[in-house]
Amino acid sequence: MAVAGSAVGLGNFLRFPGLAAQYGGGAFMIAYAISFLIIGLPIGWAEWAMGRHAGLRGYNSCPGAFATILQRPWAKYVGIIGVIVPVIIYTYYVYIESWCLGYAVKYWTGGMDLASSGGAGAFFEKFTGQGGDGAALTSSAAFPWLVAVFAFNFWLIYRGISAGIEKMCNLGMPLLILLALLVLARVLTLGTPDTARPHDNVMNGLGYLWNPTKVMLVKDAGEGKTEVVRELVGNAAVEEGTAEAAKSGGALKVEQRGVMTQLRNPRLWLAAAAQIFFSLSVGFGVIVVYASYMKKDDDVVLSGLTASSANEFCEVGLGGLITVPAAVAFLGVASVAGQGTFGLGFVVLPQVFEKMPLGAFFGGAFFLMLALAAVTSSISMLQPGIAFVEEAMGVGRKTSVAILGFITACGTGLVMYFTKGLKALDTLDFWVGTMLIFILATIQIIMFGWKWGIAKGMAEANRGATIQIPAIFGPIMKWLCPMFLLTIFAMTVLQDVFGFSLTDFTPGNPSGYVTDLLGGAKEPNHIARISIAFVLLVAGLFALLCARSPALARAEKGLDNHKPGSNS
Amino acid sequence: MTTAGTLIMLFSVGTVTILFGWCIRKVMTTPAASEHVHAVELDTPDMHQEDIKA
Secondary structure: OHHHHHHOOHHHHHHHHHHHHHHOOHHHHHHHHHHHHHHHHHHHHHHHHHHHHHHHOOOOOHHHHHHHHHOOOOHHHHHOHHHHHHHHHHHHHHHHHHHHHHHHHHHHHOOOOOOOOOOHHHHHHHHHOOOOOOOOOOOOOOHHHHHHHHHHHHHHHHOOOHHHHHHHHHHHHHHHHHHHHHHHHHHHOOOOOOOOOOOOOHHHHHHHHHOOOEEEEEEEEEOOEEEEEEEEOOHHHHHHHHHHHHHOOOOEEEEEEOHHHHHOOHHHHHHHHHHHHHHHOOOOOHHHHHHOOOOOOOOHHHHHHHHHHHHHHHHHHHHHHHHHHHHHHHHOHHHHOOOOHHHHHHHHHHHHHHHOOOHHHHHHHHHHHHHHHHHHHHHHHHHHHHHHHHHHHOOOHHHHHHHHHHHHHHHHHHHHHOOHHHHHHHHHHHHHHHHHHHHHHHHHHHHHHHHHHHHHHHHHHHOOOOOOOOOOHHHHHHHHHHHHHHHHHHHHHHHHHOOOEOOOOEOOOOOHHHHHHHOOOOOOOHHHHHHHHHHHHHHHHHHHHHHOOHHHHHHHOOOOOOOOOOOO | OOHHHHHHHHHHHHHHHHHHHHHHHHHHHOOOHHHHOOOOOOOOHHHHOOOOOO
8 A cells, every 4th residue: 555655746747748748659668668668677686785784774764775785985975966956956846836735725716717827838837926936926826836745745744644645545546546547438438529520539638648650641851851840649640731731842751750669769778767767766865764664674675676566557558548649539630739747747647537527626636636636756756865865964853854845845945936947946857856866877877786796785775675576687687777868868969968969960059057057149048147157056965965964984884873762 | 659659669669568567577477576685775773773983
């Protein structure tokens, strides 16, 4: 029950369908499955094993774990990444959490009046304050909901009653999975909701999501390149597109993109790998901390596999099959194509609920489910920071929670104020929620496979395990996983930082994320700079705490740090 | 939906469902699994400790 409850999150029902819609097709699922096997499972097991190892020596924070495993003075500073990532992600994750709660309440109180707001897109922009900085600070926007969820999260952990919400979720989440199964059954039997639009049906929705070969109607964009007019899904749509191309006199043509062509797109691999990290909480610094509370003979292999499989079931079996097919059935392929996470979740889905019988009820239930899932995820993101402050400063939980509450309130305030184009959120998500996760995951698997070595690492992980990690994962964890991560990271840096095109191998200008900070082709963006300055400030503070911590000094000397009542 | 798309969907959904089902069965049939198999559990031991100095 606990595993099923902890597996469900925003990543399952928002991020995954959003990426599937954006990259559409079976090719994405192939990259996703490979990423799950090569990086998701192995790094997850490595984190569980290293976390338990550190916990048995009395260290519950990522810097403590790194210091006790690597036993070098610099290790604890590297481990700060495992605190920075969850703390910074929390600062904007809680903002998204507030959108879910706000939408849920508005659905059930009649406040989701999309028509008078100028449509779902305009409603979303106004609610999230994308019109300008400070625009979210009104009672009709996300502000009151953010204050509510932020205060609720910290009230839960300050009072030490997270166990209560955990029990509630442990019962509630399996019920929600059951509800999702019922919704799935309803979606799969929708057929063609509007007979006047025969192309908009569930089968085409499933085809959009799973067909390995994509069929596109394209037009000439000059210099030998083509521009996609629209994707054609289903025999009738392909026939229509073919006829349209024939009539255009060569201006339009129908193009097929096979699996191999799609798999040559590095962005697809980046998206698939990043989704695995995000969804399984791998490379977040979260698993290491929670594993550190395990006992010597607790089962890290079955724990890791069960958590991962529960997550994949919710994501692929439920999230992926519900959202996109429903959106295509009610709104058509064009409404889904190219939508990102926020677009699909907060713009497309509300339009689906608008057309659905009892849409307000189902809309409220859907967003309440997301909000509830987000509460457990956001609390789990705070624990690495809490454990670190406890360990580094030698203080108890309430003091630690108060300190972390101040830091995250500053960060969330920054994200909530600088909402024009969601610039602060986007900047933090790229540099911390993407780049730092890749770096942390790479460091962790190298620590497991090279510092410990596969023999010791496997023995450590397999101790107390009901099932043993298959031997094939030895070379995967030592060679394939680090190489895969380094390759993807290099591609990300080349493409997203330096603007190098990996499809036609041509140099380009640095991406907006870089020019926002350093200038160049355009003026630097002060919001992006403030956001990164905040990250550096927090990192500096954590480094100072590390430097002055007696506990972490013991860790780097290989000494234990047992406290009364610890799990050793 | 093409035949290849149907096959990829059935394989993907089938695989994750079987894997999840197998894990649940393993947890349910393993003696004392509830004591040894853990998720990201929010009720951590530090919640029940008083403020202490290292």
